Amino acid sequence: MSNPKNVDDLIAGNHDFWQQAAGVHGTTTEDRYYQLDRVIAGGTLMTPIEESVIARATQAPLDNALSKVAGLDILYLQSHIGVDGVVLARAGAHVTCADFSSVALERALHLASNVGVSIDTVETDARDLPESLHGRFDIVYVTIGAICWIDDLALWMRQVSLALRPGGKLVMFEIHPLYQMFNKRVPELIVDFPYGNGGLFTESGSGSYADPSSDITSTTTNFAHSIANVTNSAIAAGLRIDQLDEYVEIAFDPRGDDLLQQGEDGLWRLLLGRGPNPEDAPEGLPVAFTVIATKV
Ligand SMILES: C[S@@+](CC[C@H](N)C(=O)[O-])C[C@H]1O[C@@H](n2cnc3c(N)ncnc32)[C@H](O)[C@@H]1O
Numbered sequence: 001m002s003n004p005k006n007v008d009d010l011i012a013g014n015h016d017f018w019q020q021a022a023g024v025h026g027t028t029t030e031d032r033y034y035q036l037d038r039v040i041a042g043g044t045l046m047t048p049i050e051e052s053v054i055a056r057a058t059q060a061p062l063d064n065a066l067s068k069v070a071g072l073d074i075l076y077l078q079s080h081i082g083v084d085g086v087v088l089a090r091a092g093a094h095v096t097c098a099d100f101s102s103v104a105l106e107r108a109l110h111l112a113s114n115v116g117v118s119i120d121t122v123e124t125d126a127r128d129l130p131e132s133l134h135g136r137f138d139i140v141y142v143t144i145g146a147i148c149w150i151d152d153l154a155l156w157m158r159q160v161s162l163a164l165r166p167g168g169k170l171v172m173f174e175i176h177p178l179y180q181m182f183n184k185r186v187p188e189l190i191v192d193f194p195y196g197n198g199g200l201f202t203e204s205g206s207g208s209y210a211d212p213s214s215d216i217t218s219t220t221t222n223f224a225h226s227i228a229n230v231t232n233s234a235i236a237a238g239l240r241i242d243q244l245d246e247y248v249e250i251a252f253d254p255r256g257d258d259l260l261q262q263g264e265d266g267l268w269r270l271l272l273g274r275g276p277n278p279e280d281a282p283e284g285l286p287v288a289f290t291v292i293a294t295k296v
Pocket residue numbers: 011014018019078079080081082083098099100101104124125126127142143144145146149150
C-alpha cells in the first residue's frame with residue numbers, strides 16, 4: 001500500500017520530528033509518558049496489555065509475564081528511547097533496539113547503562129532492515145505508535161518476517177485504527193483520519209504526544225492501516241496469525257486529548273458507541289489491538 005509520490009519527503013519530515021522528540025522525551029517533569037525514573041528504579045512502563053501479549057507469546061504465567069524471555073533474542077522494532085527494551089533485557093533477553101532515529105538509540109543506550117543492562121542498537125529504516133538482522137530473532141516486538149509511520153505495511157511486514165527465525169514470533173501492540181480516525185470530541189466529534197489502505201494524514205504543529213509543551217516544531221505524516229491490512233500483510237509475509245485481540249480499555253491515555261474517558265477503575269475508554277449519553281454505553285469502541293504471529 002505504498003503512496004504515489006513524495007513519500008521520501010514525508011518520511012524525512014517524520015524523521016526530523018523523531019530526532020527532536022527523542023531528545024526531549026523522558027527529560028522533563030512535564031512528560032506524561034516516559035517516566036524513566038520508574039524504570040531506573042526497577043519498575044516498568046509496560047501496561048497489562050503488553051505484559052499479557054508477551055506472556056501469551058512465550059507461554060509465561062500472566063502474573064510473571066516476563067519470566068520466559070530470558071535467553072531469547074528480541075528485536076525491538078521502532079524502539080524509540082528503548083524503555084521496554086531495557087525492561088526485557090533486565091528480564092534476561094538479548095535485546096536489539098532498531099530505530100531510524102540516532103538520537104533515540106543514543107538515549108536507549110544511556111537508559112540501558114543507567115539500568116545496568118546491555119542492549120544492542122541498530123540505526124535503520126524499519127522498511128529496509130540490514131542483512132545482519134535477518135533470521136536472528138525469536139521475537140520481533142512492536143509497541144504502540146509504530147505502524148502509523150510506515151507507508152508500505154506489506155514491505156514492513158516482510159522485514160519482520162526476514163528478521164525472525166523459523167518459529168519466531170511477531171508480538172505487536174498497537175493503537176486501534178478505529179480510535180485513530182477520531183480527531184476530537186469537543187465542541188463536536190471530528191473524524192478526519194482514514195481507516196486504512198495506507199491513507200495519508202499530514203499535520204503541522206508543536207510539541208509531542210508525551211510532552212505537548214516541548215519546544216518541538218514539525219510536519220509529520222501518518223499512514224492508516226486497517227486490521228485487515230495488518231493481518232493480510234502478515235500472512236503475505238509468511239507469518240501465521242496465532243492470535244488477534246481488540247481492547248476497549250487501556251491503562252493510559254496514549255494521546256492525552258479529550259477522546260478517552262477514565263473510569264472509576266482507572267482504565268480509559270472511547271465511549272462513543274451507544275446512544276447520545278456516554279453513561280449509557282457500558283462498553284466503548286476499540287482503542288488498541290494485539291497480534292501474535294509465527295514465522296512458518
Ligand atoms: C511512537 S514511537 C514508538 C514508541 C515506542 N513503542 C515507545 O513506547 O516508546 C515511534 C518510533 O518509530 C520510529 N520510526 C518512525 N518511522 C520509522 C522508520 N521508517 N524506520 C525506523 N524507525 C521509525 C521513530 O523514530 C520512533 O522512535
